[in-house]
Amino acid sequence: MACTSELRGIQRNLASLEAAGVRAVAISADTNDESRELYRKANLTFPLLSDRKAEVIRSYDLLVPHGGEDNRDISGIAEFLLDSTGTVRWRHFGETKAERFVDEAKKL
């Protein structure tokens, strides 16, 4: 299974992020049913947003065509830390350790 370690990493560090004034959301091309399954399995309390048509994923230029099961289009892994004006202050492609973005969040 792909990438739940990253989601769990955010969940573990949610309190530190929120103490730094940063809220977390995760976006994928999953259906809402698949997201519900993930919520349940990984005990997540932050929003998993469903971008079924991959429109947002496209607007961030993260689409991986046919990258998923059944050849469906999915998102690549990426993290963006935005400040309160919505400006990107830090970004990273691929999986990363939660400590990295907690450190970056504290700098905001």
Added chain:
Amino acid sequence: MAAKLWNWRLWSGFGLSIGALVAYGFLVNETRAVFWPALFLFVIAAVLLVSGLKRRSREPELYRGKIAGPVLTTLSVLIFGLFGFVVYQVLRVFPDAKNAPQIGQRAPEFSLVDANGKNFTLAQLLSTPITNSGGAARATKGVLVLFYRGYW
């Protein structure tokens, strides 16, 4: 008979090709732009290797009995092949993300629904204060947006 010479071109060409592969592997997540520098290093490595081999064939006396030339060149070609394979895998798994919002740029607005049917927009995530379990609210300083491959 002259002392056998150490063919530095071959060795540095070989070292450079390893360096290029390792640097690409370490930096590809940080910057997508690392492919061309890595390829450039491979080109320099190839030039060094070829010139090392030429020198070797021109003055066989000096380098006689040394097996390092063909071995290093073969290994370098293998390393370059590995580089090609890694690049292919990276392109397959990661998007190019050339037009992904850069540091200092405004992130594109979105409006999406979560698994509970609740709508979230970026603007609203940025402006709604964070409420902790005790009910105390604090101003939002930022939002971490994670894109993930999905369940399956």
